[in-house]
Amino acid sequence: MIITHTLRALVAALPLAAVTLPALADIKDYEFQLAQSEFKQGNGVVMTVKLIDKRSGKPVPDAVIFAKRIDMEPEGMATMASPIEALPASETGAYSFRTNLVMEGSWRLSLGAKVQGETGTLENKLILKALP
Ligand SMILES: [Cu+2]
Numbered sequence: 019m020i021i022t023h024t025l026r027a028l029v030a031a032l033p034l035a036a037v038t039l040p041a042l043a044d045i046k047d048y049e050f051q052l053a054q055s056e057f058k059q060g061n062g063v064v065m066t067v068k069l070i071d072k073r074s075g076k077p078v079p080d081a082v083i084f085a086k087r088i089d090m091e092p093e094g095m096a097t098m099a100s101p102i103e104a105l106p107a108s109e110t111g112a113y114s115f116r117t118n119l120v121m122e123g124s125w126r127l128s129l130g131a132k133v134q135g136e137t138g139t140l141e142n143k144l145i146l147k148a149l150p
Pocket residue numbers: 090093095098121
């Protein structure tokens with residue numbers, strides 16, 4: 019009987035307990051940020067982004083970047099894309115890529131990622147510049 023009563027009390031308390039838990043993270047709490055946004059135009063450009071938890075400002079490691087694209091959409095040339103390859107991480111929460119900025123001007127880096135422990139997909143578009 020005591021056990022039954024305890025269980026009943028626990029079950030009754032569950033909805034309240036759920037309400038008082040800290041708010042769960044949302045995929046919108048995360049953001050990719052460019053470590054640097056200006057590069058010398060040319061081949062072999064290495065770009066680094068940091069994945070930041072906006073609530074804490076801390077870098078987030080081990081994201082799975084399943085989509086990446088760089089193109090000149092900001093210059094009205096969305097179809098002008100360049101090859102882009104992932105490089106090993108240089109530090110925790112940092113993600114690096116090598117590309118060929120074949121033309122001076124503004125480029126758009128589009129990333130799609132899964133964050134460990136979060137549902138949903140993070141999609142960010144970052145603007146960078148290729149300078150002469
Ligand atoms: Cu172009």
